[in-house]
Amino acid sequence: MAGYVLYGAVGSGAVAVEAALRLMGQPYELIEAVTFDEDHPESGDKVLGANPMRQVPALVLPSSEVMTESAAILIRLCELHPQARLAPGPDDPARSQFLRWMSFVSAAIYSLYWVKDDPSRLAPDEAAQEPLVQRCLERISDCWAIMNDQVEPGRWILGEELSVLDLYVTVVSRFQPRRKRFYAAAPKLAPIVQAVDALPELADFWPERYPFEPGWDRLPA
Ligand SMILES: N[C@@H](CCC(=O)N[C@@H](CS)C(=O)NCC(=O)O)C(=O)O
Structure with a gap:
């Protein structure tokens, strides 16, 4: 059975989906489609076949069905991989x-x-x-x-x-x-x-997919 294919971009909301797939132990093929790079519009255009909104994330499920919308994707992944325990289930008070x-x-x-x-x-x-x-x-x-x-x-x-x-x-x-x-x-x-x-599970992941810049998360002076 084919695995997940994720249209994503470094420093984008798709990184939340990548992080979830990593914590769930689910391998995925990443297609980098930087939808906000005005100098290289061909990069973002790669997602158009999966998402006419020209936005990432777009996730192709192993069934070949396409899902867009980050929140929906994250919730669905939790349903498909409950063993990862990354969401309260339907009967959970949370x-x-x-x-x-x-x-x-x-x-x-x-x-x-x-x-x-x-x-x-x-x-x-x-x-x-x-x-x-x-x-x-x-x-x-x-x-x-x-x-x-x-x-x-x-x-x-x-x-x-x-x-x-x-x-x-x-x-x-x-x-x-x-x-x-x-x-x-x-x-x-x-x-x-x-x-x-x-x-610790994401120690190598963050610098690769959402790199820190000097001072980026400092409190305001
Ligand atoms: N509602 C969408 C929003 C996705 C979104 O805005 N993605 C950004 C990247 S962080 C994007 O591709 N922007 C390009 C654009 O809107 O033109 C979701 O939650 O997935």
Whole structure:
């Protein structure tokens, strides 16, 4: 049986899916499709056959079925590989909050990057673009703060069990403007993402797929 094929990109949300596949012990073929490299549009175009949205991640399942949407992919992988114990099951009391925050990160936060990364998509007027970027960043911070206030983490966001929600928040909190604002907005989540950064199972993975830059995760001065 064929394995997984992941369309991903270094420093993208697809890295959360890669991290999950690694922790699940599932091999995958990676097709690097950097959808945000304006100098090499042919790279991102590689994903078009799998995802007409021209976005990564897109995951081809062993059945050849294609899945897009990072939150849905992560949740589905947990259903397909329950032995990895990376999500509370349907009867687990933590399930509702798991689904709630997986959707929240995707819908309220990740989706804003479509505008933030290219404000001309919604603001053709050049003068309006920088203020729009700033509004997006404020909204992203506000959403992290709301999540921070509503969760009751233990060692991990949902309690004492690591889940793909921890991986997802860790990756999305690495997006611009990196962690500086995130730590200020979400102090309860800060030690959790740092613990995911430090997972021994992913020690070789992070530098390869979401490299650290000097000072990128410092607290604001
Ligand atoms: N809703 C999608 C968003 C995916 C997404 O925005 N991916 C980025 C990379 S982090 C991308 O490919 N952006 C290119 C674009 O939107 O043009 C998901 O959750 O998977």
